Amino acid sequence: MNIKFYAPHWGNTLSFDSFCQNVKSAGYNGVEMDLPFESSEKQAILETLQKHDLELIGQYWQSFESDLEEHAGNYEKYLRNLIEAKPVFINCQTGKDYFSFEQNKKLFDLAAQLSEESGIKIIHETHRGKSLFAAHITQNYLHNIPDLRITLDISHWCNVHESLLADQQAAVGLAISHTDHIHSRIGHPEGPQVNDPRAPEWAEVLQTHLNWWDQIVRIHQKNDTVLTITTEFGPADYMPKLPYTQMPVANQWDINVHMMNLLKERYGV
Structure with a gap:
């Protein structure tokens, strides 16, 4: 089956050209990131991606406005800016x-309208603080909006529900059946990101996430559809830090490359 891997731009401190060179050398297919509004800056990013033969997943995260009309206006503005770049999705x-x-549904409906107009697929991430912040809440959305497609970052739900979701298998199963894209971060009952997934003390938590992802892979394999994965371990403060020195306890880039190679080997990519 066809699985493509994307690097998060989140946390990058290098020049964009150097970052893209590292992304390509590591074996990624592309980058997931937001884009600036300034046209020359945005064009430079797109040209650099093209130079390194890297694909783009557009990323929207700028959800801050509590007034729905203001929120929807900015939502549309950011989405149209990403659509102009013609990302993979x-x-x-x-x-x-x-x-x-009803308020969040207006935003889902707006995204669906923009997707239909542009031909660019728009999907929605399970993320703390946002509409799909919890397993049971997402279950309700998926029952009532059956064509909704999602990015499953299930690490957030482990944190929100303070568990590995053994008591919410129906909600998790429904989400898995609607998943087009994975953020392969490992969460745990007390946080959205383990300090290092390579450490033996996280073996059970890692295996639980792998079991969820295995189910998604099987669905896409059966349907002969492309599955995309962004290895989205984040930088500090997502990455735990040592007290006083404030040094991250592990290296974000190394962990993300490790996750990509682990999944490539697991799925025969």
Whole structure:
């Protein structure tokens, strides 16, 4: 089957050209990132990606406005900016956890309209603080909006529900059946990111995530569809830091490359 891997731009401190060179050398297919509005800056990013033969997943995360109309206006502005770049698709952290179902649905409907107009697929991420922040909440959205497609970053749900979700198998199973894209971060009951997934003390938590991803892979294999994965371990403060020195306890880049290679080997990519 065809699985493609993307590096997160989040946390990068290098020049964009050097970053893209490292992404390509590591074996990624592309980059997941947001884009600036300034046209020359955006064009330089797109040209650098093209230079290194890297694909783009557009990323929207800028959900701050509590007023729905203002929120929707900025949502559309950011999505149209990403659509102009013609990414592989757009991944959205849509809505707010305190918006009602009807309020968040207006945003999902707006995204669907923009997707239909542009031909660019727009999917929605399971993320704390946003509309799909919890397993049971997402289950309700998926029951009521059956064509909704998602990015499953299940690490957030482990944190929100303070568990590995053994008591929410129906909700998790429904989410898995709607998943087009994975963020392969490992969460745990007390946080959205383990300090280092290579450490033996996280073996059970890692295996639980692998079991979830295995199910998604089997669905895409059966349907002969492309599955995309962004290895989205984040920098400090997502990455735990040592007290006083404030040094990250591990290397973000190394962990993300490790996750990509682990999954490539597991799935025969």
